[in-house]
Amino acid sequence: MNATATLTLWHLNFPANHECSCSFLCKPNLALNLFSSNTRTNQCLQKRSSLPLGVSSSETAHLVVEDDLNAFLQILPCDLRDRLLNDSKRGQLLEVILDLGRLPEARYQGEFGGKYLRSTEVSIEELEYAQNAVGEFGGDNRAGIEGTLHRISAIRSRKGSIVGLTCRVGRAVSGHVDMVYDLLQFGQSILFVGRPGVGKTTVMREISRVLSDEFHRRVVIVDTSNEIGGDGDIPHAAIGNARRMQVPEPSLQHKVMIEAVENHMPEVIIVDEIGTEAEALACRSIAERGVMLIGTAHGEWLENIIKNPTLSDLIGGVETVTLGDEEARARRCQKSILERKAPPTFYFLIEMRERHYWVTHKTEKSVDMLLRGQNPSVEIRKRDDGFNVVIERWQTYDRHEI
Numbered sequence: 561m562n563a564t565a566t567l568t569l570w571h572l573n574f575p576a577n578h579e580c581s582c583s584f585l586c587k588p589n590l591a592l593n594l595f596s597s598n599t600r601t602n603q604c605l606q607k608r609s610s611l612p613l614g615v616s617s618s619e620t621a622h623l624v625v626e627d628d629l630n631a632f633l634q635i636l637p638c639d640l641r642d643r644l645l646n647d648s649k650r651g652q653l654l655e656v657i658l659d660l661g662r663l664p665e666a667r668y669q670g671e672f673g674g675k676y677l678r679s680t681e682v683s684i685e686e687l688e689y690a691q692n693a694v695g696e697f698g699g700d701n702r703a704g705i706e707g708t709l710h711r712i713s714a715i716r717s718r719k720g721s722i723v724g725l726t727c728r729v730g731r732a733v734s735g736h737v738d739m740v741y742d743l744l745q746f747g748q749s750i751l752f753v754g755r756p757g758v759g760k761t762t763v764m765r766e767i768s769r770v771l772s773d774e775f776h777r778r779v780v781i782v783d784t785s786n787e788i789g790g791d792g793d794i795p796h797a798a799i800g801n802a803r804r805m806q807v808p809e810p811s812l813q814h815k816v817m818i819e820a821v822e823n824h825m826p827e828v829i830i831v832d833e834i835g836t837e838a839e840a841l842a843c844r845s846i847a848e849r850g851v852m853l854i855g856t857a858h859g860e861w862l863e864n865i866i867k868n869p870t871l872s873d874l875i876g877g878v879e880t881v882t883l884g885d886e887e888a889r890a891r892r893c894q895k896s897i898l899e900r901k902a903p904p905t906f907y908f909l910i911e912m913r914e915r916h917y918w919v920t921h922k923t924e925k926s927v928d929m930l931l932r933g934q935n936p937s938v939e940i941r942k943r944d945d946g947f948n949v950v951i952e953r954w955q956t957y958d959r960h961e962i
Contacts, residue, residue, distance in 0.1 A: 623735035623947070625651070626798070628708045632729055635693040635705065635712070637686045640664055640677050654757065658682045658690065659715070659724040669915075690725055695791050697722075700784070700810045704730075704791025709765075709798065711787055730790070732798035733759075737766045738949050739918055739941050743908055744771065749853035751834075751874060751905075751923075753865060754912030760856040761787050761832055763912075767854055769800030771828050777852075780805060780826040784813045788832055802830070814842035821846050828852045840873045840905075847905045855906070861959045862909055862921055863930060875909065875927050876900040898931045900924070911959075916943040919957070926957065 629650060633641045636656060644650055649668055657665040657674065661681050665674040694703045694712045701714040709730025714722045736759065743750060744767070752760050764781075765788050772779040779802035783789045789804040790796035803824065807816045814836070820829055829846055831839070834857045847853055857871055865871050872878050879901040888895045904923040911919040918941040926936040940952040 623733055625731050625733050627729060627731040628705075628710070629653070629729065631705050631708050632710045632727070635690045635727065637664075637689070643677050653729050655726055655728040657724075657726060658687060660684060660687060687722055687725060690727070691722055698785065698809070702785045702787075704786050706792035707790065707794070707796070709787075709790045709796055711785070730787070731762060732765060732796065733762050734766060736763050737770050739916075739943075740767075740910065740920075741770070743920070744775065746907070747852055748907035749847055749855075749905060750908045750910060751865075752854075752856045752910050752912055753859045753862065754856070755860055756858065758912045759915045760912060764788055764830055764832055764854065764856060765796075765798050768802040768830050769798060771854075772802040773800040778825060778827040779803065780820045780824055780829055782807065782813060782817050782820055782829065782831045784810050784832065788830070814838040817842040817846060821849060821851055826851060828854065830854045832856050833858070834871065834874065837870050837873070840871055844873060844905045853906065860913070861911055862923075862926055863959065865909070866927060866930065873902075874905050875923055876902045876904040878931065900927050900931065910941075918942070921957075 633644055636644070636658075640656070644653065644656075644666065647653070647666075652669045652671075654667045654669050656677075657667065659682060663676045663680070664678060664682055666677055667674040690712070691697075691714075694705055697703045697712075697714055701716065703712045703714070704710060705712070709732060711728045711730055713726040713728070715724030715726075717723045737744075740750070740763075752763060754760050768779055768781055768788065771777045781788050781795075781799060781802055781804045783795075783804050784807040786792075786806060789799050789802075795802075795804040803826075805816055805820050805824075807813050813831070817829065817831060817839070820826060829851055831843070831853070832855070834840060834843060834855050843853055843855060855874075857865065857874065859865055859868070859871075862875070865875050866878060877900065878898050881897055881899045883891065883893075883895050883897060885895070891897075904927065906923055909921040909923045909926070911921070913919060920939040920941055921936065926938065929936040935957045937954050938957045940950075940955050942950050942952075944950050
């Protein structure tokens with residue numbers, strides 16, 4: 561058996577009485593029970609791959625990228641459009657920056673800084689042309705191009721006029737879900753943490769499709785900025801059969817999340833960019849009703865969420881506890897310590913360090929150990945030079961080294 565095999569197929573070769581001791585994610589026979597008792601999950605695996613038993617899906621792993629770049633380029637000035645159409649790196653184009661009175665700039669995935677596209681500054685007429693070519697800007701100053709996944713974000717002056725645009729390319733990518741396909745079998749909530757631009761929304765989009773089309777779950781996406789399902793009333797095909805609820809104002813996202821549960825009987829709720837205390841509390845309410853949550857939040861490490869008073873409830877919250885003298889001596893610690901005050905909303909937390917390098921936590925254990933000043937065990941999920949998914953289990957967590 562290939563050492564890079566994913567957890568999903570890796571378990572299929574074990575006898576029925578085998579007790580897994582190789583992954584911190586597994587309890588004895590848990591994964592086996594998922595496959596043996598859940599017919600729907602078995603069907604999903606068969607539909608997903610026709611590989612023979614014992615052959616990992618990672619051995620034939622690849623990404624399929626679909627972008628409607630022509631529609632994106634139509635909102636740009638003609639000279640920039642022609643320049644980018646002939647650019648050999650257009651497949652890695654991340655965004656185009658149009659700021660009034662400055663040179664237009666293109667930014668690419670995996671590169672620091674950007675590249676100027678011409679030697680003349682952006683004019684107000686060019687900004688107005690781009691503004692008229694996209695949909696209406698919402699309260700979060702975001703708009704889109706109908707029928708696509710592209711996102712246009714505006715910078716306004718004090719008078720409210722648009723003086724800058726960030727035109728970001730939206731891509732439907734198939735293959736990212738291979739990194740977490742085994743975790744989806746557990747039916748537990750997952751929180752993805754990463755800095756802007758690392759690919760969190762792209763992963764949400766594909767997870768929506770896989771859960772709805774392959775797992776046949778009732779999936780509802782709470783799409784605040786139409787970034788997951790694209791602009792327009794008809795959602796993009798990249799989300800599969802998942803349903804999409806649009807949010808009229810960003811401040812109402814938490815209410816739409818609760819409305820989705822109360823009105824539409826979802827088995828899975830997917831929400832992007834959890835960022836307020838009200839949204840964190842809505843997540844807890846949804847999880848306590850037995851609904852699986854897939855969400856994202858900005859941050860680089862689990863510790864960022866622990867120390868963030870707005871979002872710490874997602875991982876159970878933190879409180880100060882005063883120990884008695886005997887207990888403090890037994891623990892060999894000071895009398896006032898930090899402890900997790902409630903079960904975490906998300907069973908798994910994944911740090912997306914890079915697009916193809918993720919650190920997976922079992923949230924409850926990792927939070928408890930970090931609060932005690934210890935390093936928990938984690939899983940490293942990455943792609944090797946052949947683009948196969950590699951899972952390194954029982955790695956000691958040190959955010960400065962892994």
